[in-house]
Amino acid sequence: MNYDADVAIVGAGLGGISASISAVKEGLNPIVIERGEYSGAKNVSGGRMYIHALKSLIPDVEERAPLERPITRETYKVFCNKGRELSFTFKEKSKTSFSVLRAKFDRWYASAAEEIGVTISYGTYLMGLQEEEDGITLNTSLGDIRVKYVIDAGGVTAPVARLLGRNLKPEHLMLGVKEVISYVQDLPEDEGEATTVIGLTRGLKGGGFVYTNKDTTSIGVTLKVDSLQSGSIKASEVVENYRAGLGLRGDVLEYSAHLIPYYGWGNLPPLYYNRVLAVGDAAGLLISDGFVIRGMDLAIGSGVIAGIAVKKVIDGSPLSIYEEMLKRSFVLSDMRKAWKAFQALSNPNFYGEYEDALCEALSREFLVNGKQRPTLIEALLKSFYDNGLNFSEAVKEIWKIV
């Protein structure tokens, strides 16, 4: 039988490009199809990448890649009721994660792959596919491609899986709505801030982010799709109220939106089936544990492993070797470790109730009015009780995260 390539990779984002680089290094002949007119043209992310996985593929990535700023400040901002606000910042001169803008970054990453001989067909999209005994044929807008295996790197909407009959479910998805604004934070060039914002998306399960770029700032909200469905607020309005609530000045330069996979380790969709290996968002890989939210390094890590796994499968290993390799890597071991915290964070009390009670306790603790002052624990117990909550249950929930 004739093949146009060993492996077709659907999508030239982080997962797809990583898979193509590793496939070429394994001596395979991959072909990548990308719907956008360039890599990143259809992509949006909050904008923070932990670069360890990329570094193992491209050691001098810090010098070469169009990264925005290293994240040296981790800030949490909690907006409580009654105009109360709680925030804290952890500073460290670290270069383990950077803010990124994907239209720029993915384009660079694709060119790095093309330099080592990867073929990327832009403006090309998948319309259908046929599985055969010894291969798989993709019907693309530029014609049919016959290959041995397919890597689904098509992002959260998993185009290959959907053509094969999978339905997406709202409870496993978040909607990210983002604005890039012209505001530039007054920080030294080698410093950047990542802010997690809680309490400005009331009535919905979700939160917000602010990332410092070189000349711009990325702000946005992430909202559970099922809470938007059953709520009474429009997604397009939430983000503007959020921007106004933050009080950041500056023009809006771009308005964007993207779905975010929100499965968690225990609910992951199949990572491989038939002749398909799924990577990155298409495989539902995302970690959210209260301290970090990360998907980009998981996309790169799973992409690299998929490229190696395809070679092993062509050489006679079963396709399940892909999942075994993922389990041995940081990709699935970190997903598994984050599972408890991931589940705990779905407790609706984390989206307003606990915050208000905590601010109430702090308010009691900082107040001097000549009456008897409570100890901190008394203030916490009373504040949680007054808000209809149980403090010891809250501690148990928080304990799952830490």
Place this chain on the structure above:
Amino acid sequence: MENSVIPLLKRLSLNKYEVSQESHISINTNICKTCVEKPCIRVCPAGTYEAMPDGTVTAHYERCLECGAALVACPFGAISFKWPDKGITYRYG
């Protein structure tokens, strides 16, 4: 620009679009007529879906940000979607 809210259509106009001749979104409007809540209108961040006086929903496909939320927005499966061959091109992303 101060902290005032910018209308959605003005925000969308900041983006780079190349609009296809044909809509990539199709809606089974018979289902819409029986749907009271119409969650698609709230879920879509681009205001693509609009309720009409006759109880149906119409799609302003040229606003679409291609996030894919429409694939799950309708609990009754009335909205179907094929990716457009042109559409949005992000400059920042």
